[in-house]
Amino acid sequence: MMKYLLYQLKKYPLAIVGIAVLLLWVIVAIFGPMMVSHTHTAMDSTNQMAGPGTAGHLLGTDSMGRDILSRIVYGSRSILTVALMTSIFSTVLGILLGFMAGYFGGKTDAAFLRAMDILMAIPPLVLSMVVLGIIGDSSILTLTLIVSIAFIPATARVSRGVLLTEKSQEYVSAARIRGESHLYIMFVEILPNTTGPILVEATARFAYSIMMVASLGFLGVGLQPPTPDWGMMVIENKPIISQAPWAVLFPALAIASLVIAISIFSDFVSKVLIHER
Amino acid sequence: MNDKILDIQHLNVQFKTFEGKFSAVRDVSLSLGRNESIGIIGESGCGKSTLAFSIMRYLAPNAEMDGNLIFNGKDLMENTDSEMDKIRGNRIAMVFQNPSTSLNPALTIGFQLDEVGIMHQKLSKKDARKASLDALALMNIGDPKGTVRRYPHQISGGIQQRICIAMAILCNPDIMILDEPTTALDVTTEAVILDSIKSLKDKLNMSLIYISHDMGVINKVSEQIVVMYNGEVVEQGPKAKIFEHPSHPYTRALINCMPRGGVVKENAKLNTIKGYVRRRGIIESGCPYADRCDARNDTCEAKYGMRSIEEAHSAACDRAYADDIEDTIKKKRKPRVRAVAPKQPKTILELENLHKIYGTRRKIYAVNGVDVEVNSGTVMGIVGESGCGKSTTGHMVAGLYKPTKGSMTFDGNDITRGWRKRTPETLKDIQLIFQNPGRSLNPSHTVEQIIGRPMQTLLNMKSKEERREKIISMLHKVDLGGEYLTKKPNQLSGGEQQRVAIARALSISPKMIVCDEPTSALDVSVQASVLNLLNDLQHDSDVTYLFISHDLNVINYLSDTIMVMYAGKICEYGKRDEVMSKPFHPYTEALLSAMPEVDPTKQKDPIRLEGGLPDPAKKPKGCPFAGRCHKQVGKICEEQYPPMVKFSDTHYYNCHIAKPEM
Numbered sequence: 001m002m003k004y005l006l007y008q009l010k011k012y013p014l015a016i017v018g019i020a021v022l023l024l025w026v027i028v029a030i031f032g033p034m035m036v037s038h039t040h041t042a043m044d045s046t047n048q049m050a051g052p053g054t055a056g057h058l059l060g061t062d063s064m065g066r067d068i069l070s071r072i073v074y075g076s077r078s079i080l081t082v083a084l085m086t087s088i089f090s091t092v093l094g095i096l097l098g099f100m101a102g103y104f105g106g107k108t109d110a111a112f113l114r115a116m117d118i119l120m121a122i123p124p125l126v127l128s129m130v131v132l133g134i135i136g137d138s139s140i141l142t143l144t145l146i147v148s149i150a151f152i153p154a155t156a157r158v159s160r161g162v163l164l165t166e167k168s169q170e171y172v173s174a175a176r177i178r179g180e181s182h183l184y185i186m187f188v189e190i191l192p193n194t195t196g197p198i199l200v201e202a203t204a205r206f207a208y209s210i211m212m213v214a215s216l217g218f219l220g221v222g223l224q225p226p227t228p229d230w231g232m233m234v235i236e237n238k239p240i241i242s243q244a245p246w247a248v249l250f251p252a253l254a255i256a257s258l259v260i261a262i263s264i265f266s267d268f269v270s271k272v273l274i275h276e277r
Numbered sequence: 278m279n280d281k282i283l284d285i286q287h288l289n290v291q292f293k294t295f296e297g298k299f300s301a302v303r304d305v306s307l308s309l310g311r312n313e314s315i316g317i318i319g320e321s322g323c324g325k326s327t328l329a330f331s332i333m334r335y336l337a338p339n340a341e342m343d344g345n346l347i348f349n350g351k352d353l354m355e356n357t358d359s360e361m362d363k364i365r366g367n368r369i370a371m372v373f374q375n376p377s378t379s380l381n382p383a384l385t386i387g388f389q390l391d392e393v394g395i396m397h398q399k400l401s402k403k404d405a406r407k408a409s410l411d412a413l414a415l416m417n418i419g420d421p422k423g424t425v426r427r428y429p430h431q432i433s434g435g436i437q438q439r440i441c442i443a444m445a446i447l448c449n450p451d452i453m454i455l456d457e458p459t460t461a462l463d464v465t466t467e468a469v470i471l472d473s474i475k476s477l478k479d480k481l482n483m484s485l486i487y488i489s490h491d492m493g494v495i496n497k498v499s500e501q502i503v504v505m506y507n508g509e510v511v512e513q514g515p516k517a518k519i520f521e522h523p524s525h526p527y528t529r530a531l532i533n534c535m536p537r538g539g540v541v542k543e544n545a546k547l548n549t550i551k552g553y554v555r556r557r558g559i560i561e562s563g564c565p566y567a568d569r570c571d572a573r574n575d576t577c578e579a580k581y582g583m584r585s586i587e588e589a590h591s592a593a594c595d596r597a598y599a600d601d602i603e604d605t606i607k608k609k610r611k612p613r614v615r616a617v618a619p620k621q622p623k624t625i626l627e628l629e630n631l632h633k634i635y636g637t638r639r640k641i642y643a644v645n646g647v648d649v650e651v652n653s654g655t656v657m658g659i660v661g662e663s664g665c666g667k668s669t670t671g672h673m674v675a676g677l678y679k680p681t682k683g684s685m686t687f688d689g690n691d692i693t694r695g696w697r698k699r700t701p702e703t704l705k706d707i708q709l710i711f712q713n714p715g716r717s718l719n720p721s722h723t724v725e726q727i728i729g730r731p732m733q734t735l736l737n738m739k740s741k742e743e744r745r746e747k748i749i750s751m752l753h754k755v756d757l758g759g760e761y762l763t764k765k766p767n768q769l770s771g772g773e774q775q776r777v778a779i780a781r782a783l784s785i786s787p788k789m790i791v792c793d794e795p796t797s798a799l800d801v802s803v804q805a806s807v808l809n810l811l812n813d814l815q816h817d818s819d820v821t822y823l824f825i826s827h828d829l830n831v832i833n834y835l836s837d838t839i840m841v842m843y844a845g846k847i848c849e850y851g852k853r854d855e856v857m858s859k860p861f862h863p864y865t866e867a868l869l870s871a872m873p874e875v876d877p878t879k880q881k882d883p884i885r886l887e888g889g890l891p892d893p894a895k896k897p898k899g900c901p902f903a904g905r906c907h908k909q910v911g912k913i914c915e916e917q918y919p920p921m922v923k924f925s926d927t928h929y930y931n932c933h934i935a936k937p938e939m
Contacts, residue, residue, distance in 0.1 A: 007295030170717035174781075177676050177696045178731050179704045192721035 008272050018264025025258050029080045032073035040074035040228040042066065049244040060246040062237050068247060072254050075228035079258075082144050082223070083209035089148035091202040094155025099186050102160040103167065112160075116153040124150035125215055132221040143223060147212050151205055158201045162194040169193075196273035203266035207259050214255045230255050281347075282451050282484050283309040283332070288344035290324075290331050290508075298341075301327040303508045303565075305344075306583075309452065314478060314485040316499030316516075318492060318531070320800040322554040324508035325488045329454045332486070333365050349451065367397045370445035374457040376437035380429040386440055387425030393447045412443040415480070417473055419887075433890075435466035439473065446481060454486045459494060463662035463827065468871040468883040471497045490800065492532055493873025496520070504528045507554055507565035510583070514590030524592040526572045534805040536834035541853070542812050547834070549809060550802035553770040564594070625653035625688055625789060625821050626674065632682035633669050633845075641893045643669040645845035645901075646683070651838075653788070656815065656822040658836030658853070660829055660868070664890045666845035671791045671825045675709035688788060705735040708782035712794040714774035718766040718781075725762040728752070728781045736785050751780040755810060772803035776810065783814060789821040796831060808835060829872050833857055838927070841865045844891050844901035851928030861922075862930040863908040900933065910934055 009015055037056055038044070044057070044065040052060040052068075059068040101112035119127075127150045132138055135146075166172065167190065175189050216222035217231025225232070230251045237247035290302035302324045309315055317325050330336050332346060334353060346353040353364065373379045381389060387409060394405030406425070413421035416439040429437055438458055445453050455474070459467040475498055478485055487498050495502060495516075502519045504512040504527065512525040523529040533548040540547070552569040564570070567577045576595060585591045633644040644666040651657045659667040673680050674687075679695035686692065692703055711717035718727055728748045732738045738747070749759045755776040766774055775795060782790050792811065796804040812835060815822060826832050832839055839856040841849040841864065849862040860866045867884040886905045891897065900906070903914035910933050919933045 004295055170711045170713060171719040173677055174709070174711065174717050175719075177704060177707075177709060178735055179696065179699070179701055180734065189719055189722075193719070 005272065008268070012268055012271060014264055015268035018261045018268065021257055021261035022265055025076055025080065025261070028073055029076040032076065036067070036070040036073050038067040038070040040066065040071045041226050049240060049247070052246050059250050060244065062244065062247045063240050068250050071228045071233060072230065072251055075230045075233065075251070076254070078140060078223055078227050079210060079213055079230055082140055082213050083206055085144045086147045086151065086209040087202050087205040089144060090151035090155045090205055091198065093148060093152055095159045095191070095198065097152065098156035098159030099163050102163040103182065103186050116156060120153040125212060128212065128216060129219060129221050132216065138222060138224050140223065143213065143216070147209060151208065155201055155205060159194070159198060162197045163190055166190045166193050200266060200270040200273060203262065203269050207262035207266060210255065210259050210262065280310050281308050282311050282349060284347040285332070286345040286347065288331060288342065288346065290327055290336065290340055290342045292337070293339045293341065301508050302331060305510050307503055307510065307513060309484050309486065311484060312478065312482050313501060314487060314499045315501045315503055316495035317486065317488045317503045317505055318490065318495050319505035320490055320554055320802060323505045325505055326456055328505070329371065329456050329486065329488055332454065333369055333371060334361050335365065366393065367448045368450050369452045369454065370448065370450040371454045371456065372441050372445050372458045375461050376434060376441045377429065379441055380437060382429050385425065386427055386429065386432070390425065390440070390444055390447065393444055397448050408447060412447050413440070415446070415477065416443045434462055435470065438462060438470060442474065446477060446483070449481060450483060452484045452486065454488070456488045457490070460489070464871040465662065465867055465886040467494070469885050469887070472885065474498055491873060492535065497873055504531070509565050509593065511566060511594070512592040518590040524586055525594045526570050527566045531801065534802050536805070536808065536830045540834055542835055547805040547809050549806040553772060553803065622652040622654060624650045626651040627686040628683070630683040631670065631673065631680050631685065633673060633678060634681045639894060642897060643845055643893065644673070645897050647847055649840060649847065649850065651821060651823065653821050654819045655837040656824050656835050658832035658839045659823065659825045659842060660827065660832045660839060661842035662827060662890070664893065665842045667825045667842050668793055671709070671793050671823055674823060675707055675791045676704065677709070701735055705785050706788040708785070708787040708790045710778050710782050710790060710792045710795045713798045714771065714778045715766065717778055718774055720766050722765070723762065724764050724777055727777060728784050731781060731785050747784065751784045754783070754814065755780045771799050772807060775799060775807050779810065779814070783818070786818070787820060789823065791823045791825070793825045794827065797826065797828070811835065829868055841868070844893070844897060846901055847931060848902065849930040851924065855925065855928040861924065862932050863906050864902050867907070908934060
């Protein structure tokens with residue numbers, strides 16, 4: 001297995017960059033806050049809109065004198081938490097719904113498909129924005145739940161699709177004629193054979209979640225202050241973009257680097273898993 | 278020297294994979310004369326197809342090849358890609374195994390055929406169409422003008438393959454390569470196609486390279502035979518020489534392991550080749566067959582290479598013709614004694630007027646009234662071409678589908694229902710072995726889980742240790758060992774997978790096993806060992822088999838009674854010897870005559886069946902076989918379902934032709 005991974009890495013060297021950047025962000029999220037000099041809320045009134053490299057402020061400060069680096073580091077924690085939880089939640093819910101629909105077929109499936117069509121008619125971003133606006137609560141937990149639900153049509157359809165291809169396999173017939181229960185067939189017989197496509201979808205969802213959380217933050221309905229949020233940093237500092245471009249640039253770079261890294265990682269996962277099967 | 282159209286010299290093909298390089302074709306040299314036909318034979322994984330593709334220089338990007346390919350006096354290896362494009366399809370044409378995937382389903386047959394003329398010969402649209410129609414006529418396609426307007430799915434597999442061949446001959450190529458063109462087809466269709474290939478060769482003055490795993494088929498179309506094993510040519514020579522004096526142990530084993538010509542379970546065990554084709558790395562040297570060879574000795578590793586036996590016949594074995602090989606290969610043909618005394622036979626399964634209609638709006642009449650009784654402890658063989666309803670019948674017995682009409686009685690209990698409503702007792706008593714072991718074993722479960730699960734659910738064996746003990750003993754019974762417990766299906770070869778599937782079915786001591794083409798997906802050498810195993814296990818446990826196959830030789834070897842099916846109906850039923858020696862129904866007769874014969878001295882003329890099965894979407898009327906029957910008696914055949922004619926108490930058939938005087 002290890003040898004196989006190395007072979008694939010050699011074939012797609014870009015994946016090394018992707019994985020390295022992703023790992024870097026994970027390390028930053030875990031250990032970063034212990035290492036930076038400021039907290040994300042600390043204001044340095046003597047250094048407002050200081051440029052990058054100013055003593056004590058490696059990436060500069062914003063209009064209130066808050067350290068950009070510290071805010072990005074703290075922000076990585078919340079964004080990674082929300083994104084990870086969202087991709088897990090939406091995948092698990094998607095598997096449950098998609099499997100039930102695909103396995104039982106017929107009317108269950110038709111009802112499921114129509115419900116998904118309705119959900120899909122509303123773009124996930126608009127859906128989450130409206131719901132979050134109505135609820136008026138944007139804690140990490142509600143944000144996760146709502147983004148997960150907005151993602152369900154995609155994950156459930158993927159799960160349903162892979163279930164359908166597996167369902168026609170003879171090992172499923174073999175399980176049926178020994179009288180296995182539906183749940184056993186779905187989750188013990190079929191599920192392990194669908195991990196490839198489902199994992200690929202889950203990593204892709206991870207990247208989408210980050211985009212989504214950042215976008216919601218940018219639109220003002222994401223995580224609320226004082227929780228640091230990269231999207232929110234971009235919109236907060238937009239008015240001062242001409243005086244202090246770094247205050248917008250660095251959080252934007254953070255978002256971009258993380259999303260791209262995860263996308264590359266997701267491509268790699270799909271290459272590895274699809275070749276393996 | 279110009280009578281050689283193709284001369285392959287020391288061809289090597291290697292593939293680069295993450296596990297390192299492995300060699301698919303090694304040092305192959307062979308030459309093909311004008312209007313000559315070469316048959317390449319070997320099991321799967323022996324590099325036959327790779328060789329074919331490398332002649333066209335059409336290989337995957339991770340392939341490396343070296344050697345010389347002299348075509349018409351010019352080395353193809355020196356050609357550029359655009360020069361190759363002019364040769365591919367134009368001078369060297371190829372026909373693939375599966376016609377339904379080589380034709381584009383979205384375009385009409387005419388469009389696809391015309392394209393060849395327009396592309397390669399720069400013909401105008403009108404001329405191209407004329408050429409297409411001619412080619413179709415040459416392939417004996419009844420209505421060329423109608424055919425060109427159709428789409429591939431509107432045409433039967435046999436005709437599709439004939440269209441593929443027509444496409445290949447459109448440019449009047451010098452060489453036509455056929456890669457298992459009839460493997461996916463029924464025997465009766467195969468017989469017709471082989472005929473037309475043979476006549477084409479002479480009409481068009483083409484050379485043929487015919488690739489197959491079936492000795493019988495090769496025997497019909499080829500003059501020269503090349504036997505390949507693990508990427509190397511192990512024997513080559515004229516057909517007669519090879520069949521009369523097979524010299525390489527592999528060739529002999531290959532010829533010997535097929536159940537054919539009157540070999541039945543009572544009088545012989547099938548010969549097998551132990552092991553399976555190993556994937557070879559590039560470093561290995563010596564005889565590729567050494568690990569499976571019965572005649573191996575110490576010199577096999579060192580002394581290796583082609584040597585001539587007599588003119589034009591050579592084999593890569595030092596010990597070819599050695600007398601002691603003869604003995605080791607013609608072994609173990611002794612009658613066997615039954616381990617368990619047969620109990621008084623009683624009817625275990627009774628099918629009455631069994632029907633299965635699929636679909637609600639568009640109906641498919643799959644099984645249209647099957648009445649049969651099966652005695653316990655016997656093997657009933659169901660034989661017929663694809664689409665005749667044999668698998669559906671088997672699956673209904675196993676409980677996968679519920680019959681539309683009719684009833685099934687098993688061991689005194691009514692089982693006319695699907696798996697959902699069967700008692701655990703019935704589920705345990707009837708087991709099913711599928712055609713493709715790779716698909717019937719869950720790829721993410723270990724062998725222990727696979728065999729152990731039925732014990733857990735149907736025998737209620739709770740203790741893991743107890744189960745493991747029994748699993749190991751089952752594995753030994755199917756000639757595997759305890760080390761297989763933790764393996765997953767993809768770590769096993771096809772033969773090993775099917776053994777695991779058999780172990781799973783047998784582990785809970787069922788009363789009946791439905792075997793749905795259990796050996797069709799396997800190589801002949803593996804097929805022989807699986808058949809031996811099934812036979813031994815039946816002897817020891819007195820289980821009843823419902824054995825489904827399209828291969829009459831296999832059915833003949835294993836069955837006690839035979840049921841011949843056509844379009845969901847029984848054509849003929851009887852004891853094995855009755856059906857095989859005195860086939861009465863015209864369809865049985867045609868099937869028997871279509872079986873390719875391996876012995877060149879026993880060539881027979883097959884009865885050619887034109888056309889295909891009747892449309893299963895129409896409610897059957899009259900005799901289903903009437904449209905293709907060579908012995909039709911008249912209008913009555915199409916209008917009335919034939920009566921059952923009894924030959925003896927055990928042998929009957931359904932036909933309007935009256936019983937002949939005995």
